[in-house]
Amino acid sequence: MFKWVTLSLIVLTLCFSGFASAEKPxxxxxxxxxxxxxxxxxxxxxxxxxxxxxxxxxxxxxxxxxxxxxxxxxxxxxxxxxxxxxxxxxxxxxxxxxxxxxxxxxxxxxxxxxxxxxxxxxxxxxxxxxxxxxxxxxxxxxxxxxxxxxxxxxxxxxxxxxxxxxxxxxxxxxxxxxxxxxxxxxxxxxxxxxxxxxxxxxxxxxxxxxxxxxxxxxxxxxxxxxxxxxxxxxxxxxxxxxxxxxxxxxxxxxxxxxxxxxxxxxxxxxxxxxxxxxxxxxxxxxxxxxxxxxxxxxxxxxxxxxxxxxxxxxxxxxxxxxxxxxxxxxxxxxxxxxxxxxxxxxxxxxxxxxxxxxxxxxxxxxxxxxxxxxxxxxxxxxxxxxxxxDVLYWSIRNRGAVRQGDWKLYVDGKPQLYNLANDIGETTDLSKQHPEITRELNQKFQAFLEMQPPKLYKGKTPFD
Structure with a gap:
């Protein structure tokens, strides 16, 4: 069940940096x-x-x-x-x-x-x-x-x-x-x-x-x-x-x-x-x-x-x-x-x-x-x-969000697009003004959902 696929978001598996303390912190x-x-x-x-x-x-x-x-x-x-x-x-x-x-x-x-x-x-x-x-x-x-x-x-x-x-x-x-x-x-x-x-x-x-x-x-x-x-x-x-x-x-x-x-x-x-x-x-x-x-x-x-x-x-x-x-x-x-x-x-x-x-x-x-x-x-x-x-994802069932740079796609039914740099309160849906960005982020969100194994809990939840 624990499957890992290659996505652009997967990063370092070794974590060294140029800084090293004489003692472990x-x-x-x-x-x-x-x-x-x-x-x-x-x-x-x-x-x-x-x-x-x-x-x-x-x-x-x-x-x-x-x-x-x-x-x-x-x-x-x-x-x-x-x-x-x-x-x-x-x-x-x-x-x-x-x-x-x-x-x-x-x-x-x-x-x-x-x-x-x-x-x-x-x-x-x-x-x-x-x-x-x-x-x-x-x-x-x-x-x-x-x-x-x-x-x-x-x-x-x-x-x-x-x-x-x-x-x-x-x-x-x-x-x-x-x-x-x-x-x-x-x-x-x-x-x-x-x-x-x-x-x-x-x-x-x-x-x-x-x-x-x-x-x-x-x-x-x-x-x-x-x-x-x-x-x-x-x-x-x-x-x-x-x-x-x-x-x-x-x-x-x-x-x-x-x-x-x-x-x-x-x-x-x-x-x-x-x-x-x-x-x-x-x-x-x-x-x-x-x-x-x-x-x-x-x-x-x-x-x-x-x-x-x-x-x-x-x-x-x-x-x-x-x-x-x-x-x-x-x-x-x-x-x-x-x-x-x-x-x-x-x-x-x-x-x-x-x-x-x-x-x-x-x-x-x-x-x-x-x-x-x-x-x-x-x-x-x-x-x-x-x-x-490059991208951050959130999801439960088929709902969630994607953030790439200042753009955020909110998915709960019809996808909504926000620019967080100008609209931190997510008040103005820009999906119609930027259909290409909406489509790109939604495709990435769907790919994120597809790589997931089935949910563990089989009963009804507020997200079903």
Whole structure:
């Protein structure tokens, strides 16, 4: 099922660059959950809550204006991120494809035998094979859950997790499958003094892992995958003061969850400073998709139905192939390897992080692992001009999008064409004015669909 065909988008399978550090850099990959493009101050300052630590990363690193995920929903986005390749190549198109073998809470996949073939090594496996110690802290959302292919796992979740523990100390959805009907409560907590907020727990466990590996003198790869600000809508009472200015209760809840995530990103950055290893540590930050509506919560009748978070100037939200669903905050900081304060304005993808990390560490990609991602370091250092990708693709079933340069084809029924340089909000369909571009991009999109194996999930979905 794992078939690879030659397309113009397939690029480097070895990732070396002209830069080589005397020591392998530590790598911290931070992935937010359902955080919109406009939710960080450095991406538009929409008036939600301050995000000083995300903004600090942007100021001290490279901020990408056109950073994309590989899918507009949690699971496919995470497959593409860790594989460094289009997740459609293994039959993962939508979130449902990550659950097809996880029925009744009984995983049928194992880390050794799952839908990502053993011949294709994910980024953490490649790094671990080269001497790194890898850990996932938080939301995994890949097959074989609750087991993972990382060296360590802490507070591992599939789709979501309760932010406060129950009276026995367990966090719903952490370490096991969520039971139907769970995480519906909207809550300002804790209900019991001393209960640890899950976002704080993820921050603490991340710092503990980094400190332990630093003491042992070996490089580490930390994948800190927050479930914030994804539902359930549960926040800390002490953060109410931070969101007093927000109008609705739902927005206040979202803002408080976002604030806590930013605080814990700050704890990670402070720990790197304290250990004296910040300069040779790569910290990458992105969100898994655009902003969303709350899932499965007991939404009060007197609350207006509203999008939680902001896509800024972009159109759409999670689950959509408009920019608001797939363009996200995207930052890389590496003081020893990249000039601070850069703003990079050409299209990149989260699948580029895999070869970029390997290039920074001087690690070759395994021969049987085929990437669609591109090593970004030569582009960020001015050594190579032009776009890292000739074309980028997105799809679920027969819907999706194609971006080539500033042109974007949006396919949901009749194809629509937009020029993102002049129309970031995708307000004016130019397909009639430019039929040749529309036809060319649509042909490329159809070729992308044709190279894919069948979807894994055989049931009905909102995309059918």
């Amino acid at each position: 530590n790598i911290v990959l931070i992935f937010a959950d359902d955080m919109g493009y406009g939710c960080a101050g450095s991406y538009g300052d929409t008036g939600l809550v301050p995000t000083p630590n995300i903004d600090r990363l942007a100021a001290e690193g490279v901020r990408f204006t056109d950073g994309y995920v590989t899918g507009p929903a949690c699971a496919p986005s995470r497959y593409g991120l860790l594989m460094g390749a289009y997740q459609q190549r293994i039959g993962v198109q939508g979130t449902w494809d990550a659950y097809v073998n996880l029925q009744d809470g009984k995983p049928r996949d194992t880390p050794e035998n799952n839908r990502v073939p053993s011949t294709h090594k994910m980024v953490h496996q490649t790094l671990s094979g080269a001497g790194y110690r890898s850990a996932v802290v938080g939301k995994y959302n890949l097959s074989s859950y609750p087991k993972t292919t990382f060296d360590e796992g802490h507070s591992v979740m599939m789709f979501a997790g309760d932010y406060f523990p129950d009276e026995t100390g367990y966090y719903g959805g952490v370490g096991y499958m969520l039971a139907p009907g769970t995480y519906k409560r909207i809550l300002w907590g804790p209900e019991r003094p001393g209960d640890e907020y899950l976002t704080d727990r993820l921050g603490r466990q991340s710092v503990e892992f980094m400190e332990r590996e630093h003491e042992r003198g070996r490089p580490f790869f930390l994948y800190l995958a927050f479930n914030a600000p994804h539902s359930p809508m549960q926040a800390k009472k002490e953060d109410r003061k931070v969101v007093e200015h927000l109008e609705t209760e739902a927005t206040k809840m979202y803002g408080a969850m976002l604030h806590s995530m930013d605080e814990n990103i700050g704890k990670v950055l402070d720990a790197l400073d304290r250990m004296g290893i910040a300069d040779n540590t790569i910290v990458a930050f992105a969100s898994d998709n655009g902003p969303s509506f709350a899932y499965r919560v007991d939404w009060p009748e007197n609350w207006p139905r509203e999008l939680l978070g902001s896509a800024g100037p972009l159109r759409g939200h999670k689950g959509m192939f408009t920019e608001g669903g797939i363009r996200v905050p995207y930052i890389i900081r590496w003081p020893d390897g990249l000039q601070a304060g850069q703003v990079y304005e050409r299209p990149v993808s989260t699948m580029d992080l895999y070869p970029t990390f390997c290039a920074a560490a001087g690690i070759p990609i395994p021969e049987t692992t085929k990437l669609d991602g591109v090593n970004l370091l030569p582009y960020l250092r001015g050594e190579v001009e032009g776009d890292p990708h």
